[in-house]
Amino acid sequence: MDKILEAVMLSSYPTNVKQGLARRVIEAAKQPMDSAQCWAMLELSTKLYLVGDTKFKREIGQEVLEVYGRYHLEAFVEFFNAHFLLTLLQEGYGTPGHPSPYVLDYVQLGLQFIPEGPAAEGVFALLRLEVLRKVCERPGPRQCAKVARLLSQYPRCIPDGRHRLLFCQQLVRCIGQFQCLAEGEEGIVEFLSHVNRVSGLLPKIWRAQASSILPSLKELFAIISSTEEQEPPSNALASVVQYVPLELMDGVIRNLTNDDSITDAQMMTAISRMIDWVCWPLGKNIDKWIITLLKGLAAVKKFSILIEVSLSKIEKEQEKVERKEEKKEMEKKEVKEEKEVKHEEEEKLEKKKEEKEMVEKEKEKEEEEREREEKKKAEEGCLGPRTGGNQGAPCVEQMCGPEGSRSVPDLINYFLSPETLTAENRYHCEHCASLQDAEKVVELSEGPRYLILTLLRFSFDLRTMRRRKILDNISIPLFLQLPVASGCPQQDQDQVCAAYDLCSVVVHSGISSESGHYYCYAREGATATVNPPGSPGLSSAEKLPAPESQWYLFNDTRVSFSSFESVSNVTSFFPKDTAYVLFYRQRAREGLAAEPKAPRPHSEPTLHKDLIEAISKDNILYLQEQEKEARSRSAYISTLPKSPPWGRDFDEDKDEDDEGSPGGCDPAAGGSGSSFHRLVF
Structure with a gap:
């Protein structure tokens, strides 16, 4: 059966499966069996309980031990004998150098099944000596707490006679060496629980033998009054003083203050350490003992000790305050250094980011330049001005220009330059009735009041068979002279120049010719003047631009x-x-x-009366339609459960260059949302 249980414990089955199989083995163990089988099962249970690497194994070992203690008592008593316990307590169980920490728990578990008799008396006699030896070895708080638990449940294991006094003194020594190594709250609570259990054993012994109180207190005073260079005793000793009966206080203090063998240094050290006990969380009556001791010293006129104790405590408090301040300064310094390091790292990251962005921008520029060069080689790109069908039209539009043009004046001059018609482009002369070489010239008979120039930014790529955008940078002058055929000294005797000031620029954003975003720069400039017609020309001062005025950026609904x-x-x-x-x-x-009464350089032609009336009627009809549409839209929106804070009045087509709500020149180019269907005067 022991082989079956051991195989189950070592198997890789899930815990619930192993638990079910172990339960069957334990139930079978309640049946009668021979002594050899009982010993084998008891040895296995001991092994599982003491060296089991999981809680489950220790629980199974405990259950097997309890079953054999109840149902196979004779075999259990024979197995759980004094010799076995002596070997277990002195040599331990497990690998050499790493004895099992559950030996005392195992002993306490097995004692409940030992019946009264010679065997039990031998076991308890052995344990009385072993617990004294255990305490003399100065175990830690956990093992001391297990000793206290064992002795509290089985008082027959407490040493008797002169060994009891020695046990109390050694137990006080053990408490004086307790140190809390845990940092978390759970570890501190566990440490306090161990200390409280160990110190709680002393009053039980003192009640059974009152003569052991004074020797225990003398040992306690010897520990706290020691002036030798060593680690100070633990404040856990405060838990011992709280159990001393208060009726013994006056006698104990009187004996201490009148004892000539106690030096002033020892007394001062003891008082200082007792004052430190006040911070112990489980201490009771500590302040009463300190006050009584100070009064006793004052009664025997040992004021020097009181003064020295006061000064030493003041110095210690000052040192604590200084250490706290130093600690705060160090923390501030560390925080400052961390901030500086973090700031430096952020600056480095920012610099790296900027460098990376600069490199990316340079790469983008290089790629764009490369694309431009390839595009110029593959297509006949053109930029330049063009005019309407009639000379003197108020709008001039750029269509073509010389390769490499970089300014608006160059484009205008190129467009107005003479063009020779030869070869296949020869001109058909009506008089000669044949094709003749000719020269075509474009002239402006009159400068318009507002000059609108459109840069042809879109071309057709013959390789990709798609429209593409021309990204060449064009220099835009603030002041522009437009040649007009009326006589100008800069050109010839039959031409003059009309002066213009830049007032607005529409910008297209995007790399595609099929989509993009439009925004506008505009200003309201001061009106400049030039010489009237017939004057010799423009002087150098008159060629200067008009006074600068504020420019504004109009981007959708934002103006800046x-x-x-x-x-x-x-x-x-x-x-x-x-x-x-x-x-x-x-x-x-x-x-x-x-x-x-003539603020404009050119007066607009007067419209016919019938035309003015038709326009007025059309305007009224348009406004009525707009009002009707607004009312119907408002009525529709009011019926919705939740109305969005904006209208969907724009074109729904979007692409990679225009995913927002862009503003533009016209609806087809991604306009502002409302198309101009009529002119309203």
Whole structure:
């Protein structure tokens, strides 16, 4: 049966399976069996209980031991004999150098099944000597607590006669060496529990033999009054004093203060250590003993001891305060150093991040430059101005320009430069009725009040068969001169130059020609003047830009302050953002600017009366439609359980470059959400 149980314990079955099998073996053990089988099972239970590496094994060993103690008492008494216990207590059980810590628990478990008789008397006589030897070996709090538990349950194991006095003195010595090595709350509570159990054994012995009290107190005073250079005794000794009857206090103190063999140094050391006992959490009557001792010293006029004790305690308190302050300073210093180290690490990480971003930006710029070069080689990219169908139209749009152009004036000059029509592009002459070489020239007969220039940013890639965006950076001048065919000294005798100031720039953000985001820079500038028509031309002072005014950035619903530097460097700062539409305002001429009723350089043509009425009716109809639409939308939203704080009035198509609610020039390009269907005057 022992082989079966051992195999079950060593098997890899789950715990619940092994528990069920062990229960069957234990139930079978209640049946009668021979002595050899009982000894084998008792040896196995002893092994499981003392050296079992799990709680489950120790519990099974305990159950087997209890079953054989109840149902096979004769075999149990024969096995649990004095010789076996002596070997177990002196040599231990288990590997050499690492005896089992459960020996005393095992002994306490087996004593309950020993019947009265010579065998029991021999076992208790052995234990009275062994517990004294155990205490003289100065065990730790845990083992001392097990000794106290054993003696509390079986008082017959307490040493008797002169050994009892020695046992009390050695037990006080053990308590004086207790040290709490645990740091957590559970460990401290367990330590206090062990100390309380051990010190609680002394009053039980004192009640049985009152003559052992004074020897125990003398041993206690000898421990706390020792002036030898050694580790100070444990404050756990305070738990011993609380059990001393208070009626003995006056006599004990009188004997101490009148004892000439006790030096002042010893008395002062003892008082200092007793004062330290006040902090012991389980101490009782400690303050009464200290006060009585101080009064006794004052009664015999040993004031020097009192003074020395007071001064030493003051010095100790000052040292504690200084240590606390030093500790705080050290903690502050450590915290400061940690912050500095953390700050340095953050700065290093930030620098690395910035360096990484710079490297990535440089790589992106290199890739964009490479793409531009490849694109220029693969396509005939063009940037430049274009005009409408009629000369003098108020809008000029850029379409084509010379390769490598980097400024708006260069593009305008290129567009207005003469074009030679030869070879396949020859001009068909009506007079000659044949193709002839010719020269085509574009001229502006009149400068518009507002000059709108559109940069052709989109081209068709013949390799990919897709539209692509041209990301070239174009220099945008704040002041622009537009050649007009009326005579200008800079050009020829038949041309003049109209002066314009930049007032707004529409920027396209994105790398795709199919999508993107639009935002705008604009300003409200002061009106500058130029010489009236017929003057010799523009002087150097008159060529200067108009007075600078505040620039604003309009990005969807956000409006913020900006500057012309941001406008001119937008592509440098953000390679994907390029100027798309430029708005220039013509400067007023001196003669016209002086007239109070002529603020504009060009008067608008007067509309016909019928046309004005048609426009007014159309405007009224438009406003009514808008009002009706707003009311229906409001009524619909009010019926919803939860209405979002914004409207879905924009185009739902999104792509990788335009995932928000972008603003733009028109609805097709990702506009602001509401299309302009009519003009409202």
